[in-house]
Amino acid sequence: MPDRPAASVAERYDRAGLLAAVVVMAGWHAGFLLPIVIATWLRYGPWASCAAVWLAYAATGTASAVVLLRGRGHGPALPLAACPVLLAGVVTGGLAQPAGFFGSPNWPFVTAAFFALVAMWRRGIAALSAFLAANAIAGLGVLIALGQTDRVSIARFVGLCGGGALPLTLFAGSKLVTAMAGRAASIREELASARVAEQAAEAVQEDRRSRYETIRGTVTGLLRGLADGQLDPAEPATRQRIAVAVSRLRRYLVETDDVPDPLSHELRACADAAERHGVAVDLAAPAGQVPHLPVEVRRALTEPIITVLAAAATRARVTVVASPDHVAVAILADASLTGADRDALASGPGGAAEVSVDEEGGLLWAQAQWTGARASP
């Protein structure tokens, strides 16, 4: 089954062409040739009428149509089965003519080419050309066997062979139309996916623009305050506001991933929230590729970070170290927690992550680790 719309469009065109060829073949065989066969039988008898050839061709055509309309016929089996029958018909038809090769309608020679066109629908144009050549050689053989090698007969024969160009042209034309339809559909597909990518890029751009506006607002306010003397750079509160603005700006510069992994995205949201409370957060880009993590693991990893960020006084560094089966999220901040809070932090929300906490010299370090090996058994 085609998994791309363009392929299915090409397939539809191919099928329509095949159906047309089958209808023409059936109409020609039943509507035009059958009366001729009957008329010849009545006049010259069964052998000259080639009724057996007509039946064999009908059987070959029906079998080919069934195989192809079921979507098969890509291999050499169908042509190998059909071609001997068709060529035998050409030879029989030529020898059976009561008045020489061109005496009465020698239909098997011309008809074989149309039946071959259907039988070789799923094969290349080279296979069909090869059959037409074989058909011409068979016809020439019959002509020689009948002794009709005079100049007029050969000229008429060459003219008859020229008729073989018609199925070839039909075949090539149909394949061309199918290829063009497929190309057009795949161009439409490319355009559609380009449009989707463009929309995604616009969304990312819009997101960045709105973040930039927020940052610019913060920075402009600070600069104005400093310029007109309302803010004193010597004041710890002012310095803290500057530190927050700086870390926000820095995050904006570092932020590049158009589709960030969910863990980094959540940590960024936590950092943004902490900054609004005046903590300068240094959120490092993850070291290593963060694997796909279930939501409960991500929650277990971010929970300790949120707790420590909420307790941080002025600054914090948040890091992620990741490999396919191990993720460690850590925070180092000037925070202090009460004994109960620390115990709650260390016990963790669900056990999906192993939490370590350590406090030293006014700095609190907390790390939540997940290992794939432990989560899977």
Added chain:
Amino acid sequence: MGTSPVDRRTRVAVIEDQDVVIEGVRAWIAADPQRRAVVAAAGDSIDEVLAGPGGDADVIVLDLELGGDLMTGRVAALSDAGRRVVVFSVHVRPVIVDSVMRAGACAFLDKRTERDQFVDTIVAVARDRPAVTPSMAGGLLHAARLSDRERQALQHLFQGMDHASIARRLRKPTGEAVSPATVKQYIGRARAKYAAAGRPCRSNYALLARCIEDGLIRPEEISDYRSAARRVPP
């Protein structure tokens, strides 16, 4: 480092396009109580600074973004020419830190958060000693075959701990804490392994030679890492 045979001051060339940052760098270097370094030249163009008194500086401090262009492409040529380059930038994404370190930079300093490490880093680099900042540590974690201890030390460095805090967390099997000097050794070995697996250039050779001299890594370990690096194409 006080016992180092190199007792002259480290001469630094600062390439940076913002005057306020150059002033900041001068101030940090001047504030070093041991007065270990001095700014030999400063300017906003690599070629101009190196053509003047900066030409024989011990260390080049390079802002990665000059006039809106990223200078990542220049780092390799400078390292090949035997210059010790310390990249100083706000662009601390691992992919950028990795690419300049691979090109042969001796160290990377985060412009916003690593001013405290500034003088220590350039002095270590001037003496071809391994210097690893937190912004570099994240990249080193995945770039070389590290022992568990080296990995833990780097991970804690990346998380923001200083050597003393890392030492407190890395306990020996007997339960006692390791010394900060041991932590420095772990981190130095990790840096040497990174250099050994990295691009063969003069800055990496100088670092490895000094690490062997200091007994941080053995020569046979280096050939081991080189052949490992050759087996795994970058």
